[in-house]
Amino acid sequence: MMLISIILSAMLSVTPAGQAFLRPLQQRDSVLVADQFRYGFRLDGAQEVQGLSLPDFSKMCNDTLVLVSNWQADTVSTKKQLKEGVLDIECWVTLAPFEEGEYHLPDIYVVKHTAEGPDTLCFEAPDPLKVMTMPVDTATFVPHDIKGQINYPVTLKEVLPYIGCGIAGLWVITAIIVVIVALSRRKKKEEERRDPPHIVALRELDKYRSDKFWAPEKQKIFYSGITGAVKDYIDRRFEIDAPEMTTAELFDALKDRSELTPELYEKLKDLFETADFVKFAKYVADDDHNKEALPLCVRFVTSTYQAEIEQEALSEKDVL
Secondary structure, three states: OOEEEOOOOOOOOEEEEEEOEEEEOOOOOOOEOOOOEEEEEEEEEEEOEEEEEOOOHHHOOOOOEEEEEEEEEEEOOOHHHHHOOEEEEEEEEEEEEOOOEEEEOOOEEEEEEEOOEEEEEEEEOOOOEEEEOOOOOOOOOOOOOOOOOOOOOOOHHHHHHHHHHHHHHHHHHHHHHHHHHHHHHHHHHHHHHHOOHHHHHHHHHHHHOOHHHHOHHHHHHHHHHHHHHHHHHHHHHHOOOHHHOOHHHHHHHHOOOOOOOHHHHHHHHHHHHHHHHHHHOOOOOOHHHHHHHHHHHHHHHHHHHHHHHHHHHHHHHHHO
C-alpha cells in the first residue's frame, strides 16, 4: 500500500473555517482507480468579499494523483441573500488517483480579501482517500477475447420512415421522368407538324429502307412502322382519324377518294391486311411482299401529294 501526503507550508493568522468536501463525480460503493473527485470548500455567509486567493494544486499533484481541472467556483446564494450582499461560495478542483493506495489530501488555505484586509481561512482535509483496484483471482483467471459490438435486430418501425421516404422519392423521380418524356414527344410532334405531311411521311418511311427488316423476327417492327407512317400521313392529308381505325374502317373511308386509283387502292389495302397478319397472327411474309411494301407506301404518299398539287394549280387557274 502506498502512503501519499501533500503538506502546505504553514501560514500566519489562520482562521479555521470548517472541513473541506470530497465528492465523487460517479457514485460507487467503493473508490476505484481513475475515479474523479471534486475536492474543495464551501464559504457560507460571506459579506463584502472582494476576491479569493486559492492554492495552486498543479504543483501539488503528480503522476499518481492527477489534476483533471483546476479551480472552479460557483455561487449558491438565494435571491434574498444576494440582495443583502451575502454570498455562499463553493470552489473545487477535480482530481483523479491512478494508483491503488491511501491518499492524504492537504488542508485548503484560502485568503479572503475584504475592505478590512486579507484573512486566511483553513479548511481541514477529510479522512484519507482509499483507492482500490478491481480484485483479480490470478489462480482462476482466464483471459477472453474482446467481444464484438452487439447487433440488435432492426425492426419494421425503425425502417418504415426510410422506406416511406424512398418510395416518395421514387415517385417524384418517376413523375419528373414522365413529364420530361411527354414534353420531348410533344415538342417533337410540334416540330414535325411544321413540315408538310408528305415530307414527314417520307422521312419516317426512309428509316425502314433496308432488307434487314425482312428477317422474320423483325417483320412486325417493319410492317408496324411503315403502316403507322402511312396512317399518320392520311390523318394529316385527308383529315381521317386513321391511327384509331381498323384496316376495314380505314379503307372504307378511303374508297371514294379521287386521289386514289383503283389499282393503288387495292394494293395498299392488301399491304395493310398483310401487315395485320404479321402483327397479330405471327404470319411471316415472303420476300416478294417485303420488297414491294416500302415502295408501295412511298408511291401512295407521292401520288396523293402530286394530286393535291395539281388540284391546287387548277383552282388557281380557275380563279384567274
